[in-house]
Amino acid sequence: MPRFMQYTKGSIPYFAGDQDDRVFILQKGIVILTSVDIETGSSVTDQVKPGEFFGVKSALGHFPREETVTVLSEASVVVLTVVEFEKLFSGNKQLIMKMLRVFSNQLRQIHRKIGTILNVIPEDQTTGMLEVAQSFYDDEQFRSCCDVCLKILKRFPRSHIKDKVAKLYEDARIRNEKMSARVSFDEVSSDTSDGSASCFDLPAFERFAKTYEPGQVIISEFEPGDAFYLIQTGTVQLIKCVNGTKKNLDILKMGEFFGEMAILDNSPRSATCMAKTRVKCLEFSKENFEVLMTGNPQLALNLLKLFCKRIYDQKRRFRILVIKDPQARLANVFIMLNEMYPSANPDSRICKFNVTVADVAQWAGLSQDVTRTEINRFVEKRRIEVFDNYIIVSNISDMKRIARAAEVAQH
Template identity: 65%
Template sequence: MPKAMQYTKGSIIYFEGDHDERIFIMQQGAVLLTSTDIESGQPVAEQVKSGEFFGVKSALGHFRREETATALVPTVAVALTIQEFEILFSNNKALIMKMLRVFSNQLRQIHKKTESILNNIQEDQQTGLLAVAKSFYDEEQFRSACDVYMKFMKRYPNSPQIAEVQKKYNDAKLRADKLAAVSRGIPVDYDDDGGNASLKLFSLPAFERFAKTYEPGEVIIAEYEPGDCFYLIQSGRVQLVKCVNGNKKNLDVLKPGEFFGEMAILDNSARSATCMAAGKVKCLEFNKENFELLITGNPQMALLLLKLFCKRIYDQKRRFRILVIKDLQARIADVFLLLDEMNPVMNEAEKQRRFNVTISDVAHWAGLSPEVTRDEINKYVERRKVEVYENYMIVNNINEMRRTYDTRGGARGTGLN
């Protein structure tokens, strides 16, 4: 049963960094949430109003607390377990849509900060789509370039650039067909994962009418295009990429059971990334019109989406923390620490780590050019702290990376507020 908790003025409900999976609803009084801004290192404060939730993201994401919660006056807050919150959330349609939109907006704001620090120039939708197509063409991913050019022509048939875009499409199509002829006959299987909870939820025959299949390299949604659908992956994997100042950057690979495209639906904005099939892919496609009906009518789906936002917000903040580190040796060290968090070892006493990454991969995480990244990693190599091979690297003592991060300026922005 939810429990009403009474706190005297100045009481700490929880500290930043705590493991605590309770979720709170403010009943009466006032609570102040304090954290540290990742970019500036300055304290940030937010007051919780009566009837509002706090502690949701860290509880649902199973992360450490991101802020300290302090009672400003004598306060009563109702503490819920995750299960109690899920029951309450599932039975309140207005709450479902409000929290999804709030979390979507938080994730969007982190994306904007990340683009700003990477000096990524924001384009209008038409210019941005063409930049995305060109980035695929320049990397000889002609099938993907064709898809983006086609999306442009369908959405903007009256554009003064339509003739030039048609010409570029024809050129990319010719090149894509030649590559397809070379690779024809090579089997590509679907990558399935039937154990995922969201897959079981949508395995009913009634959902089959929403199913769509995509060939390897096919662009499902393109960065900058309007968002009018979102997707659930049933089989295969989907690669997320972003065009940063004309260059294509890999962001993530999504697996069966994961959603994508939902942010643009929730906040009526353009797509923030391109999603393309990595191998053969089968997705369920839901349009904007039935999104709210689908979400509020399927509480399990809403909860899965809410938890996904919690994870993505945390992951994006963790990535942003790396980008604001001024000292480049500390920044590279924190990339290795992130990779260590992403790939936990069985024996924590073991100090050596092997990461299946290249210079290009580390450059992506660090927000640096491959040339600068290579120079910084070579400094570690010269001190025998890192060994670099063709497709992997070995960090000889992960604790030394932690010390480098702590002592060379990396510790300033540790607050995942």
């Protein structure tokens, strides 16, 4: 049962950094949330309005609290467990859509800030899509290049770069035909269904079904967003184009959504989604989204949890990118990798990461030349060992000390 609690003036329901699985709803009183701005290190204060939730992201995502909550005047608060929140969320259609839009907007804002720091915001959508197409071409993924070029020509038939796009398409098409004569594209997913999308295995949904072959681009970064997708079979690769280089973000499997952010906030696509294996998915229009979410609360809840994870992950990345000292940036990358892929032995200080120098450079937002120079400094001090396909950190505590020292110096 949800609990009703009274907090006196000066009370602190929780501190930043706490691990806490409670969700709160303010009934009356004045409550503020105090957090630290990632870029400036200064305090940021937001006031909670009566009827609003707080503590949702960290509770659902099982992450440390990002803010400290302070009661400025006597407050009445409803306190829920995660299970109680999920039950309330699932039964309230208005709440479902409101929270999905709020979290989607928060994630989009972080993407924009990261894009600004990395200088990857193009002049316009067509230029951005052309950069995506060119990155596929440069990596000899000619079929994918053709797909993106066709999307540009279809979406923006009067674009000022249409001739350049058409030329790239024709070149990629010829090269793809030559490659197709030598290479088979019959890769099939070996995944088996976990039942997460079983409610859509009905004849009524068959009219929404689309199939894609390996290497086929389903949606392109910077493309207008007018549809979203639910994977029925196969796997989808999420890709981000950073300064002409493709960065693999994630692998999506059966039962997972993609393309939903553009639907929620009417923005261009934030990533490219390419079929990694043969894929069958359901394609829904923007008009179907609200009906689908409110009619399938468990799917909406899964999407909300996904937003929580993505927001946390992107903020972690953003914290790295605002660090001025390049060596401290790299130290933070190794700390982040250790959080993402913890050692089987938690007492071990030695960590092995299946990444290359190029991977670390992408995470850190540094050029490969700068990254190699700074990594060589670590190697000289015997703090890391570099191999072709993996890197060993001798003592992760050293990386944490370097990161803390840089944070103090910067702020």
